[in-house]
Amino acid sequence: MTAHGIDEATLRRRLDALEPPRGVLEIANRLLDAGHETWCVGGAIRDALLGRPSLDWDLATSATPAEMRKVFRRVVPKGEQFGTLGLFDQDGVMHEVTTFRRDVQTDGRHAVVEFGASLYDDLARRDFTINAIAFSPRGRTLHDPFDGVGDLRRGVVRAVGDADARLREDRLRALRAIRFAARFEFDFDPPTWAAVVASGPHLGRLSAERVREELDKTLRQVRAPSWALERWRESGALATLIPALADVSPVAFTTLDHLPVPRGRRERGRYLHRLAAPWLERDRVTAERSLRALRCSNQEVRWVADLVDRWQRVAGSIRGALLADAAPAEAELRRWASAVGRVMVADVLRLGAARWAAERAAGREAPDAARVRALHRRMIRVAYGQPIELADLAVDGGDLLAAGIAAGPGVGIILQRLLAAVVEDPAENDRERLLARAAASND
Known part of the structure; x- marks a missing residue:
């Protein structure tokens, strides 16, 4: 991948324009006025410098949970043992605030932390330099002890400190590194990539829920997920976590690149298409078993399994007909629509269009995009206008x-x-x- 970094002038302009939401500033100012050092931290700072919107603004403070309770009467213990409370602004919106902390023990999945740390200690425990940048909401300055801004400028994902040690602390960081590189179209710092590869055989220690969440974020956030999934394969993560996909063709992954990015966290249709696309080369039972192992919801498992089953019923005959000179007869369209089912015709054809686009991009013979669109229109008319069920x-x-x-x-x-x-x-x-x-x- 060619790295897409940011020039110095653009970074400076975005820093000057950086403005946390009003509620975040309100909470920060209340903590600061009570004598507690407070900074905006994490992904929101990174995204702002990259020129990307961010919904989640996190705060880090020198105040302990007990001290925060003295400043705010209404709190929610989001993870108080780790120093995190939910604090409410005057509009009733909750924001997560975490006490400065350092890790004292890790096992590759969880960490034991202690409070009383400095901002430097708190940033030093974070995964990658681009996520270890803090912004002073009152002083409007950056604290960047690990040159995360420099890595944004260069377009590099680099672990904070010793890459191997950082990824051993939490093996999920290997998958996060891949997602960040894919999402921002960054390169890997070589020691960081080496640590990702070294993590591959150990990823089975992660809970299925955490792996599922990381895959979910990759499908939702990354414009072209095939690059990320190929890095899962290259690092050994795929063989460890989703072995049924370890030897699918590259086209199985590039199919996702021809499907639109889901619109927000609650958008389901586009997300389900991306979730289903890699399984078109596998049978229904394999897809169902693998998705259940990933703790996908029952609805997601059934939908993907049904779509894979229906795709395999008709894909070969549709492909052959579209590659032939003559347009398929209407009776053939009814047979396909009947085999697929009225409500899934559009989904099967949308996946087919993406799959065949990926095949054409790979230099394979595949149905022409114009003929696929024409078939889509005809099939919808037949499915909803003629008896097929x-x-x-x-x-x-x-x-x-x-x-x-x-x-x-x-x-x-x-x-x-x-x-x-x-x-x-x-x-x-x-x-x-x-x-x-x-x-x-x-x-």
Whole structure:
């Protein structure tokens, strides 16, 4: 990846314009007025210097949790044993404030901390230099003891201090390093990348929930996630954490790059498309088992598994038809729509369009984008305008029973045969014709 750093003039201009939200300033000023050193820290400072919006502004202070309770009557213990309280501004908005702290013991997953540290100690325990920059909300100055601003300028992800030691403290930092590099299109500091690779075999110690959250952030925040997923593969993280994806083709990952970035944390459709894309080369059972192991929600698991299953039902025939000279006949469209199901036609074709775009980018023969768009329009019209599902039939199981067909599995089999006939010729979707077909089929 070619690093995208920031020039000095741009950094200075963004620093001059840096303005924490009113509620953050209010809380900082109350702590400062009570005699407690207080700084804005973390990702919000990094994002502001990168010219990116940030919703989460964190504060670090010399005040202990007990001292913060003396200044603020209303608090929420967000992680008081680690020094973090939720404090409310005058508008009732909660902001996280954490006491300066240092690590005294780590095991690769959790840390034991102690208070009474300095701002330098607090920044020294952070993962990467670009996240170890503090901003004084009153003095409007930066405190940057590890040259995080320089790394922003150079476009580099570099661990604070000894890279190997920093990643041993919390193995999730290996995945975070990859996400930051992918999100900002930065390069790795060589010792930091070496520490990421060294972490690969040890990532199995992480909880599935933490891995799932990191994957979620990668899918939501990174414009082109394939670069990040290839680094997961190259470092050994993929083989350790999601072995079913360790040997998929590069196209399985570049498919994600042709899907739009989700719009915010609550946007589901685009996120689910990105979550499903790598699994198009795997079967339904494998996808379902792997996503459950990652502690994905039941809804996400079912949706992805269903989409993978439907994709594999029709992908080969759709691909072949789009590569042929003639446009597919309408009866073929009905068969595909029926196999996929009305509500998933658009999702399957959206994934298909991204997959075939990735194949074309890799120099493979794949359906043309214009033909895919034309098929999408035709398929939607067919799916929502013609009978393709059992519920669309002019008869149902009750009608067959009333016509003298014995109850049991045979009723479902006959309904499927009737549907197949209607999919081939919608004119057959007539009550009397269908009952006659059913009677003949039952003989």
